[in-house]
């Protein structure tokens with residue numbers, strides 16, 4: 063193994079010994095991709111329309127009560143009795159655990175065999191990217207990565223203040239913080255719409271191995 | 285049969301395969317349109333491509349340092365880095381991990397490098413069940429076929445053939461709806477994720493500065509393969525590394541747009557080591573396997589630029605040759621224009637001597653390539669190399685005489701003109717509708733795989749002379 067490592071690296075070094083093969087590349091600025099965006103665009107409106115384009119379902123709420131009601135109606139209309147759910151401190155508003163308890167909806171955790179029976183996964187998110195309708199979810203204590211993946215329905219909860227314009231804003235603003243976060247979470251997932259495939263004759267089909275439905279409940283706080 | 289004849293005969297078979305032609309036609313048209321509309325929406329596409337190219341080439345400039353940094357950071361995250369010089373060494377390493385942990389069942393997300401190494405066969409030979417988890421990969425695994433496209437592995441299959449296969453092998457009720465087939469396979473695959481002991485994935489990018497690997501996908505199969513099993517092995521070609529997250533944000537804009545016409549794929553998955561102590565789920569062990577398999581040799585020469593490829597498949601979709609023959613005729617893992625470069629380079633040029641010629645050099649590939657790789661240029665260089673390794677003395681006598689005559693003719697304007705006249709008369713005698721489908725005698729080799737156009741009655745020189753006369757007489761009149 064170390065022999066392989068040594069040999070590969072020394073071959074690469076030898077290959078580059080003659081000099082930098084692509085000196086012209088060193089002068090190009092790649093710190094921000096040039097993808098123009100309209101600065102006056104309303105982030106919330108853009109986010110919602112992008113999510114709908116990729117078959118996500120948006121629920122807008124003006125108050126915590128309205129947001130909880132939206133969550134309840136998603137769960138009820140799908141006859142959900144078992145969920146995977148992020149711990150309360152990682153959700154964007156209070157009352158979720160309470161709601162589930164009063165509705166008799168179980169929160170389950172444990173082995174693959176156990177969590178496989180969950181009918182819905184409830185998560186928060188770190189950020190939401192307006193330009194592409196993307197949610198950013200980092201793993202951590204109380205933040206299951208499977209909750210947004212294994213159950214057939216994913217309900218993501220967020221506040222509108224979590225919106226950022228573009229992917230590159232997630233990286234470029236506060237670069238050092240971002241690096242720290244990437245190192246701390248074993249997994250950060252960007253989710254854009256419901257799982258899909260185009261494998262059969264390149265015809266889009268929604269709902270493959272990931273969730274069949276994704277609901278995003280947005281509490282308007284700005 | 286030698287390697288070059290086998291390419292030609294595969295082409296003939298492919299061109300006559302009506303099912304394949306239907307599938308190719310439906311598939312590539314959709315892919316090309318998707319990319320064009322997604323790229324068109326960024327009015328800054330040329331600048332963006334220049335940035336993406338720079339990010340990739342800069343990584344190649346400092347490949348050994350970046351791999352070293354990557355290794356250090358993966359280790360700091362709690363993962364382990366393994367190195368393999370060849371595909372066989374990579375397979376052995378994976379097999380050893382399987383033995384160590386008593387692995388019986390494996391699910392695999394899409395990974396071209398493990399196609400290179402033929403991992404599936406090796407694991408199966410050791411009684412380890414391995415399931416492709418990408419819908420397309422799973423279906424062709426059922427059919428015992430290799431992928432025919434680097435992004436759309438079952439591009440060669442129509443939905444009708446897919447339905448029949450699923451019906452026959454797994455008892456799916458017959459349907460012509462891709463939705464129903466997809467839902468059916470979802471059901472089958474669920475158990476496999478739950479029961480797998482090991483998940484194997486590819487790597488789209490690896491970011492050196494944090495020791496993170498990134499995969500992009502739409503189905504969720506790769507996320508599942510990297511989340512449900514206790515062990516995750518990510519396998520990467522050593523060229524996949526990027527220096528910084530800034531570089532990634534540039535490439536992240538281009539890969540999905542070029543590959544599938546999406547702005548973002550459904551899932552972009554950043555993985556930095558195994559699950560942390562208090563995280564509720566995720567793999568307990570994380571290995572990153574870095575594979576060379578001929579790449580370090582490529583970095584040294586004039587084909588280094590092809591290592592910048594991000595495997596988006598855009599060059600395949602636009603290629604008139606690929607559009608007509610599909611992926612299997614290329615004979616190895618990487619088809620299409622970029623495959624015609626990397627297959628001969630990774631396997632040895634003797635193994636794929638026809639591929640550099642499987643191009644009309646129209647340039648559509650480079651124009652579509654998000655990192656602007658000079659594919660036609662490199663194909664020409666490979667042809668040059670092929671001619672060099674081909675000992676001229678071993679060429680047949682008629683070939684040598686022909687080339688000698690050609691050289692003499694091309695050097696003398698008089699002989700050139702006479703030759704042209706003779707050819708014009710001769711070819712028109714043989715042609716039907718301006719095309720010759722069969723040249724006589726030893727010239728017949730040419731028309732075995734393509735038509736020869738008849739020469740026009742009037743040569744370019746004659747037309748030019750006529751035109752000159754006309755212009756002169758016109759200008760005299762206007763005076």
Ligand code: SF4
Nearest residue numbers: 593594596597599653
């Ligand atoms: S050569 Fe360019 S277009 Fe072709 S797969 Fe690679 S990156 Fe994509």
